[in-house]
Ligand SMILES: Nc1ncnc2c1ncn2[C@@H]1O[C@H](COP(=O)(O)OP(=O)(O)O)[C@@H](O)[C@H]1O
């Protein structure tokens with residue numbers, strides 16, 4: 001459903017992302033892990049078409065992001081690390097704007113109402129977003145991204161700023177979406193969430209994708225039975241890494 | 246901290262502000278355009294309009310010439326007071342004031358630091374009055390000392406207006422106990438500016454004087470600063486030294502008093518009250534459901550455009566309903582236009598309105614620019630949201646254009662219609678005038694696109710704050726806009742002036758039977774609007790795409 005083909009991004013001569021490739025299947029929930037500055041955000045921006053890769057290509061289903069960006073973007077939902085909302089709109093107006101922007105029929109708004117309820121935003125939905133907390137903005141931005149029924153959803157650190165309950169709701173919603181066939185990529189620091197939620201994980205470091213697979217596969221590869229957190233530390237710490245490039 | 250230390254700090258602060266301003270402008274050509282060419286074009290246009298009118302009155306009675314000076318001073322002064330109030334208001338409520346408040350500075354220091362940036366641009370307006378004053382001196386064969394006196398009178402008038410504006414804003418800020426939103430502050434300030442324009446008119450409402458001189462130069466207006474300035478210039482031009490000195494002294498005293506009072510208020514209240522300025526805007530409780538798009542406003546204008554464009558325009562209009570203060574420029578210009586129109590024009594020559602109309606044109610461009618500017622302002626980081634959606638930059642631009650076009654068109658057509666009614670313009674002529682107006686407004690709003698994107702437009706405060714990323718190549722075509730600005734103004738004055746005097750551009754044609762009037766008017770407006778359209782469009786879309794890319798590539802979105 002989503003193919004990243006040998007993506008490279010250079011900023012002023014340094015490689016922020018260096019030949020990153022992976023393929024996500026329909027309905028898969030993929031965890032994108034890595035320390036700060038590893039290149040996760042840069043990769044996700046290339047996947048959304050916001051940044052043009054220095055080389056490499058992105059495919060959303062049958063559409064190339066480089067060759068037919070409109071078709072590709074129509075199938076894509078993107079939640080950046082900083083929630084992007086319009087402060088002077090109310091929550092409901094924002095949702096309606098997102099639906100109209102993608103020219104969706106009115107029945108998507110029914111679904112948005114359900115999400116508002118799940119995230120306990122119903123009371124705040126008619127207040128201006130400028131009064132929202134960071135977590136509330138994050139939630140309303142996510143609901144906005146769901147209105148156009150994306151086939152691929154890219155979430156950049158969505159759990160930052162969410163309260164435990166919100167994080168839980170997010171998990172439930174993401175699971176539900178996956179079972180409907182939506183492909184989800186989620187970048188996160190919170191390893192327990194990734195461990196609990198993701199079918200597969202990829203670990204980035206210094207622009208390279210250094211590990212890719214299910215938890216079991218990675219445990220086998222690094223011959224350890226440790227949880228994701230220990231595995232992550234082991235993989236990203238050069239002192240303990242055995243032999244691989 | 247001593248007065249001298251504070252003054253030193255103030256100068257340091259200015260240095261940093263200048264540094265940031267130059268950094269934010271990436272292309273030298275744009276810098277040259279915005280700082281030199283555009284002001285020069287405006288200056289040339291105003292000079293041309295005022296000097297030719299004044300020289301044209303060379304043989305007329307002295308009262309008429311004096312009346313022209315008085316009216317021009319009044320019109321320009323009223324406009325300037327309004328601009329000053331807006332600038333002072335913006336400066337005082339600009340965001341990083343916490344830094345100044347947290348440091349051990351007195352209120353008057355904070356006030357001065359904030360105003361320092363505004364002073365220079367405000368004083369440029371004094372230069373706009375100079376050509377008229379000089380032309381007056383020439384036709385009156387004024388003594389040599391008249392010319393320095395005129396300069397002093399102009400500078401004093403501008404300074405007094407700025408001091409008064411500061412006082413007004415501070416008084417609004419410091420009165421009352423409740424929380425103040427930027428919105429309410431803007432409304433009250435504009436209300437006061439409008440009152441200053443209207444009240445003298447109301448005082449004079451008795452039998453309207455036929456002589457201009459007894460109108461504005463009468464005792465009812467003696468207390469208005471710009472009329473004081475005009476009196477000094479008129480008396481000086483006639484060689485009456487004593488009569489010229491009196492208003493100058495009065496002006497200086499008013500200026501000193503207003504400054505002192507502003508300083509006093511700032512010292513006493515500024516720290517307390519400035520923190521109460523809050524972002525305004527209140528949303529009414531909604532229906533409790535996400536409403537669908539049926540029956541939304543502006544459907545007629547938006548129908549030919551794509552759903553994404555419609556969504557973006559409606560989103561911005563919804564926001565505009567929350568911050569109606571952005572429309573205040575239009576409100577002010579209606580009142581302003583009305584006051585000028587109601588002014589008796591003794592010779593029916595159109596000379597008086599001819600002088601003041603340029604100011605109206607500047608006001609129109611000012612208002613619609615402000616609207617476009619803020620509509621791009623909202624998309625700072627949210628541009629990522631739009632760019633990750635299946636929306637092209639051209640669609641974003643179209644949406645922004647339509648957003649400004651809607652209110653601007655509504656306003657202008659309304660004003661034109663009212664004047665058609667007042668002037669009893671025949672129906673067919675009114676229709677033609679309406680069409681022409683729509684055409685001109687469309688061109689003018691298109692034109693505001695590249696200016697808004699490059700971020701400077703004519704709003705001084707913002708010019709320094711928004712980065713300008715226009716490639717040198719495309720900024721060359723921006724240069725081509727400078728003469729357009731003059732042309733646009735001239736055209737509007739050209740087509741509106743007969744409208745004022747005889748009830749419509751085409752009505753003059755109907756009366757005089759001069760077909761070339763119509764041909765010239767239509768031809769020129771078609772040409773200008775097409776030119777503005779294509780230039781605005783190409784530079785606009787290029788600059789916009791470039792800016793968004795620069796923001797992403799340079800990491801300034803982080
Ligand atoms: N616009 C940019 N210009 C220059 N360097 C950048 C830019 N964006 C990101 N980088 C660099 O690329 C690297 C990866 O950044 P990023 O993708 O944001 O990491 P992550 O999201 O994994 O924390 C960092 O070293 C960062 O400094």
Ligand SMILES: [Mg+2]
Nearest residue numbers: 040041042081
């Ligand atoms: Mg990141």
